[in-house]
Amino acid sequence: MTRYMPQAVRKTGLILFPAFDWCITPDHPEREERLLYTRDQIVEEGLEDVDGIEFFNPELAAYADIDRVHLCAPSSKALLTESHLISAGGAVRAAKAVMEKEVERAFAIVRPPGHHAMQTVFGDRGFCVANIEAVMVEYLRRHYGVRRIAIVDTDCHHGDGTQDIFYNDPDLLFISLHQDGRTLYPGTGFQNEAGGPAAQGYTINLPLPPGTGEEGFSMVTDRVVLPLLDAFKPELVLNSAGQDNHYSDPLTNMNFTAQGYARLNKAINPDICVLEGGYSIEGALPYTNLGIILAMAGLDTGNVREPDYDPQRFVQSALMNGQIEGICQNALEIFAARKKWDTSVCRGEEAVERKSIYYDTTGFGVDQVRHYKLCPDCPGYTEVEASGAGELLHGFTVPFNACSRCQQAARDAFTRAAKAKGSREQVVLQDRVADIYETA
Template identity: 70%
Template sequence: MKCMPQAKCSTGLILFPAFDWCISPTHPEREERLLYTKDQLIEEGLEDIENIQFFNPELADYRDIDRVHLCVPSAQNLLTDSHLISAGGAIRAARAVMEKDVEKSFAIVRPPGHHAMQTVFGDRGFCVVNIEAVMVEYIRKHYGVKKIAIIDTDCHHGDGTQDIFYNDPDTLFVSLHQDGRTLYPGSGFLGEKGGPAASGYTINLPLPPNTSEEGFDTVMERVILPMLEEFKPELIINSAGQDNHYTDPLTNMNFTAQGYARLNRLLSPDICVLEGGYSIEGALPYTNLGIILAMAGMDTSHVKEPDYYPGKFRQSSEVNRHIETICDQAMQLFRNRTGTATGKTAERTVMDRKRIFYDTAGFMVDETKIYHLCPECPGYTEIEASGNNTDLRAFCVPFNGCRSCQTRARDHFQRAPGGTSRRMVVLQDRIDDIYEVK
């Protein structure tokens, strides 16, 4: 009788290709992204490996969405079933780990989500709902986890995830990506280091085009692993974009399946959630397989693209020095981090303005965030946003807010003039899980 291979680390997989959703039939973000991966996993016999389990995704509830997002005019209006199932797939991956069905899990789902910000007026960067953020707040609500690290390895800056957790000192968000001066969304620079109550808890690593495995190894060893050792998160989540691959049609990097496997082995995330990756045949079947086998503690030496050979891509000494400088600056930002606004500023409020481009529909949103600071907690946030013929005013209480800030936010919400057909007024309270519109 043939002895079947066994995963050293029990690993759960959730696969959802979203057959009924795409931006267009020829768009890079379409169902074929995962169909080749599915065929590869079957061909490699993953369904027969002991300690690797496949779970069905579930449907996220609109309450799960509203806990994170301020959708204009509503989540019901903006989201399709595929978006709810993609978010539900991430939630199912979390439940599998939190309820100890498996030690690790990977939600291989689409549509992706890391460009979806706290305010959502439509589709931007192929994203409408931030599936990692929805999963994180689900974990916090249902399992009481507090300190979480999100490591975003997508080639594009995870601007939406950054926005959602920007003023949260209990979330360490690290994004390693191609320099925003050369790639969408044009953000993710070292100076974007967190809000007034969480400075140094957002770390961006803008890597130069043509960064190879050597550069990613440097970032892991000199920045990410030391940060995780010091931050000591209860959970590590990998926002597992795979468009750093050398065959990806949208980017300019030189990462490989072997590199992704090694990165995952070093990072050892509890949960992975697929983000980008648009080399449908040349990369995703190999990179997804490498990540899965690394999570499961299995041999990854055979996971190679047909044209792979060691040393195919060499970094110049100039690129090496540039990445080392970025690493040093990032570590300095992290070491100088602050946990609350206590004693750090004499101001009671801090204002942040930005313009958000919704590239799919081609409109702009003007947004102002007012951070109401507190010596006991991160404070609450007031948001005013205007775009696509709708205005939004919201008062948002974080999960780690204090009761005093919760009361102040509710009072401001109640005193605010009522909404109209073109103006929304919202209270989003993560402490008591309230989402109220007037």
């Protein structure tokens, strides 16, 4: 029988949830209209009728799914609206669709995004409150026993939240391609940020010069991303599929295209994509999202072009190519020298990291000290003290891959801290091994 609609090579799930009734403020880039034209393009293309493309509604993530990842002050219930739970739930639905073999690949086109939300959360920063990929990652580990995961963050802004959450996790390879932090929010993502004491070389930053186009992205993909994925051998590859590297994005200065996004996606071949940023809502998103979907499904992407696309406009200078070659070389060296936790350390030693975190949406700062507790048998637990916006948070986090001694040590430290706590202070134990979130 002849086929009257295209047939996907790989069965692909779409969680398309534009949340037309939710915004940060009516004229904020993260507003109701953001995915309107994307939805219109996808529906007009007839993707709902394409054999092998399945549409799913998001579900609501549970607060427990958020608490498995974040330490929220004052609490996840106080900070997250239903819209945040739906966005995180959209990512979780994508993961379930793949793990339950309803589809082979899934793409959560949801909002608001998440990759600027760090381990501690005091409010909205960079349009994000809950890190929806991180919620998905810990959900996958908890419910499906997945261990090794790679996240390739292709948003134009450095994925500082995702980096922060998995900084000390050698079972997670985090690769971020972004516009150089000297020229763009959040001002981080330099190559010396390469991982915590137990995961050196498992965070790989690729800060690209403003103006980078198809050529530059192809270079970092071919020279760094693909070889690193090959070497790391993850069980799942996730793509934080921000689309603000596009030449028409109003918030950034890059030169990427819908054709480029489609090619990038074909190369990385992620199991699950989650939309992050992207604010050229008319000129880019309808085409970049479509390009990514078709690439995931193994369909022809050759006809996905912006109406004003002209490849001649995007030729890169030799100078820029040289610069990007240098960045690739550094990244390869960092990854080659990677090492997990040091088995010679004494229990009780720690590494300390201080951070000032700025919450741009409402405008306040949080000061944070994180103690990485070193362990010869596992990545160790971490203790974090953070204060700002009238809140004082004191948390103990046991990673999913912790040993039982660290698990117990964190419990003991939590009990001691709870006894000694001040009146404003909130003490939290987040034990991902036992899936416990306790506050005192």
